[in-house]
Amino acid sequence: QQQVKQSPQSLIVQKGGISIINCAYENTAFDYFPWYQQFPGKGPALLIAIRPDVSEKKEGRFTISFNKSAKQFSLHIMDSQPGDSATYFCAARQTGANNLFFGTGTRLTVIP
C-alpha cells in the first residue's frame, strides 16, 4: 500500500513558469513532510521540508503548501529553470519513528 500518493508522474514546464507537484497521505500520525530532488545518477537530496503546524514554507523559489485537513501538500517551483529538471519525491515520516515513506516521484522537465 502506497503511504504517500504523488502526482503527476511527469511534468513539462516552460522556463520561467511555475511547476506544481502534489502529494496526499492518509496516516494522520505523519508529522514531517520533506521534498527530495534527485538528478540522474545521484542520490536524493533534501530540498525543503515542512511540519503540520504551518501551512506554508518558502525557501527561495521553492514553496511547500500544506493542507492538514485535506491531508495534502504540494511543492511549487517559481520561475522554473532548466537546471531544475530532475525527479522530485515527496515523503512523510511518522511521529516517534525515523523511516521515510516516499511518493513515486515526478520527473520535471523545464524547457528553455
Added chain:
Amino acid sequence: EAGVAQSPRYKIIEKRQSVAFWCNPISGHATLYWYQQILGQGPKLLIQFQNNGVVDDSQLPKDRFSAERLKGVDSTLKIQPAKLEDSAVYLCASSLGWADTQYFGPGTRLTVL
C-alpha cells in the same frame, strides 16, 4: 564535508548469484539507512542502524538479504541468492542522529539477469 560513499556504482549478476554493496557514511553520523529504489518508484527503507545496532529491519527480506554495520561506521548489504526482482538501485543514507536530515549516497545500480 565528504558525502556518503558507496561502491560499486554498478553491478550485473546472474540470478541465484550473491552480491554485496558497501557504504561509508558521513563522518560522525550515527544513523545509517539502506533503501531499495526500483525503477519508477520512490526509495523504500530496507534497514536502519543506530551506531552498530539494528533499529528497524521490518522491510528487509531476511531469507535473502542481510546487512551489518561493524564498529558503527561502514556497512555492507548482501543479497544471496539474487532474484530478478532485486534489480534496483540500492541507496545508502546517513544522518547525524535520530530524526535528523538524511543524506544519500549515489547508489549502486544492480541488474540481475
